[in-house]
Every structure is written in structure tokens, then in C-alpha cells.
Amino acid sequence: MTKINKTTQRSKDPTAIKIGKRIAQARKMAGFSTAREFRQQLGDWPQNRLSWLEAGYSMPHPDDVQLMARVTGASPCWIMFGLGPIRSAERDLQAVRHQNLVYLQRQWNQHPDELLSALELSAEQFAQHLENPFKRVSDRLARRLEKATGRAARWLDEQHIESDGLCASFPDDLRELMTIYSEMDRSGRKLLIAMAATLAAHRPP
Secondary structure, eight states: OOOOOHHHHSOOOHHHHHHHHHHHHHHHHTTOOSHHHHHTTSSSOOTTHHHHHHHTSSOOOHHHHHHHHHHHTBOHHHHHHSOSOSBSSSOOHHHHHHHHHHHHHHHOOSOHHHHHHHHTOOHHHHHHHHHOTTSOOOHHHHHHHHHHTTOOTTGGGSOOGGGOHHHHTSOHHHHHHHHHHHTSOHHHHHHHHHHHHHHHHTSOO
16 A cells, blocks of 8 residues: 655645745854754654745744744744844844845846846856855845845845735735834833734724
């Protein structure tokens, strides 16, 4: 009798796929080269939970996101929504630049050779930047990319909602609130949540 692979029978959720990619990126940025090394820091997790999350077969529970964020030093808001600083305490410049580089490449509507010429890169060199989020995007390359695509100076160094398809699908008011939250420090976030809880408790029936 042929053994059926249950993993291949279950379809992936598009939103879970994006979250899974960010979980994997946070893991690698924290120095865990394998999911097994990372899972050992997550306590009593089922053996396949992390691999399923990274592959996009399931959505993480908020408590799981908080734990992974704490272990990796990443922002839980970024892991879940792709918004705000990648690191809890500061922006990870290279990761932000890579995300924006991929976004601009996808938005480029002219012949690819024109962009390569403006960046002074070969197709192979550019492909390496697209495929490897850890390949350094230099200041020189960042400024050339901004100029070639008509973006303001330092645009590549900031995280933008439009760079993440998941965030772009949210209502405008929710994205605005997420942006405010992600740019606050810990005390500011606690205050914002307390204010929201107060408003919710006193809203008219």
C-alpha cells in the first residue's frame, strides 16, 4: 500500500506563507541556521510545529509569535504583519533594504536591462541580491536604486506598507493604527493598548 504524505494533501494559506517566510527570516537573522536549533529554544513545542509554520501550512497563535519574537529579538508586529521595525529595539537596515529592493524590482515596468544599467549590476549580481536577504545592499546601490525608480533619497532605508502584500490588504485605518503602534517604544505601546481597552470598555451599547 502506498503511503500518503499528509503534508502534500493540505493546501497552504497565502497569509500563512508570508508569515512563515518572516518567521524563517527572523530565525536566520538570530543565528539559528536550522529550524531544529531554533525549536530547541522554544520550550515544549511539537516537533513539526515550527516547520509547518515556516512552510505556511498553519497560522501561528499570538502566544507563539510573542515567544518567537522574544527568542529572535524580532518585533512581533513585524513577524505577524510585516510592518514596522524588524528588530524590537531598532530597524535592521539590510533586511528593510532587501524587502524594498524586491518590491521595486517587481514594480519595474520597463525593460530589465535599463534597471541593471542604472544599478551597474549584471543580471547574475542582481539575482543574488533578490534571492539572498543577507547579501549586503550597499549605500551606493541603495541610492542608485532610488534614483532609477524615482524614489526619494533614503526611501530604501524605511519600511513601507506597500512593500508587504499582507499589510496592503488591510483597511486604511487599521494600517494607520499598526504604523503608529510599530513606531512606539514599549511604554508607548502599553499606553496605547490601555487607552484602547478603556475606550472599548466605555463604548455605548
